[in-house]
Amino acid sequence: MRGNPFEDIEAMLDRVSQQVESGMTSGGLQVxxxxxxxxxxxxxxxxxxxxLPGYxxxxxxxxxxxxTLRLEAGREDEEYAEGRYLRRERTRTSANRRIRxxxxxxxxxxxxxxxxxxxxxxxxxxxxSDDSREIDIE
Incomplete structure (x- = not known):
């Protein structure tokens, strides 16, 4: 009988995260x-x-x-009542990162x-320790 399948998924995600972080340190891979x-x-x-500009x-x-340090950031999407967008590139309203x-x-x-x-x-x-702790930002 196999173990918990979620452990396999977590291990796979950890491997992918390490590969992505390795790629970022070598010069500019941005997920x-x-x-x-x-x-x-x-x-x-x-x-x-x-x-984290704009937060x-x-x-x-x-x-x-x-x-693992988990960083999550979210903000409201800006809408303008007057005018129309000629270009709109700043639409991402949330970002996150896990750092082991x-x-x-x-x-x-x-x-x-x-x-x-x-x-x-x-x-x-x-x-x-095994406990988790939320960190206050000054």
Whole structure:
């Protein structure tokens, strides 16, 4: 008898995510709807920087669970009562990204800031736990 089929699906999604992240580090693969990020290992912490122009702090949700940082952002689509669009390229109203961390982090010490469209998350390394924690953005 086979194991849980959802575990197989999760493993496949993790492999695809790793392949996509590997492609992005090698020079510019951008997946539609995903947030472009930089992840730096400083030795003491992971520093995640994400470009989220046009979002408010309340539009962004960060969650850390089982060694994965989940970033989700959503905003209302702008409609104009007067005039008509000649070009409309800014229609994406939501974006997301999952970042698997290679080592456990100190969940209580995680901090995040948002300034001029750039989200910065600091994740200090230490022994982690299995609990999830929502992260406040300052």
């Amino acid at each position: 539609p709807g995903s947030v472009p990020v930089d992840v730096v290992d400083t030795g003491e912490e992971y520093l995640v920087t994400a470009d 408010e702090t309340d539009d962004i949700d960060l969650t850390l669970s089982e060694g 961390l290679p080592e456990p982090v100190e969940e209580e010490a995680v901090s995040a800031g948002y300034d001029e469209g750039v989200l910065t998350v600091r994740l200090p390394k230490v022994a982690g």
